[in-house]
Amino acid sequence: MRIDQASNPVLEKSFRFSLAVIEFSQELVSRKKYRMADQIFRSGTSIGANIRESQNTDSRSDFIRKLKVAAKEADETAYRLELCNSSPHYPGNDQLASELHEIIKILSKIIGTLKRNANPRRE
16 A cells, blocks of 8 residues: 555655655766765665554654654754765755655654644643
């Protein structure tokens, strides 16, 4: 069964981001930047994989846990993209960093909302 990405913005954005990560990784490989290509490929595509996996969890806590893993992978990817953008020895990709920033904001909002709804204040 295929999950409808069009009806879920974070799934759609993370899928498109993964495709862009694959392209950027190929650019890094063509410049013989193999280690960075591998690291960005792994963490960058893991974001969408964890978000997708979260769609099939059995509990709210497992759902949140998967989204937190995706957020951690996003932070790692952001760090590596910052390195590329800041180093004169690596190609930069501001568009990729911008797309990732959007995904991070969405994940933070979802996680924060789920946590607040799970622990409502009692008055």
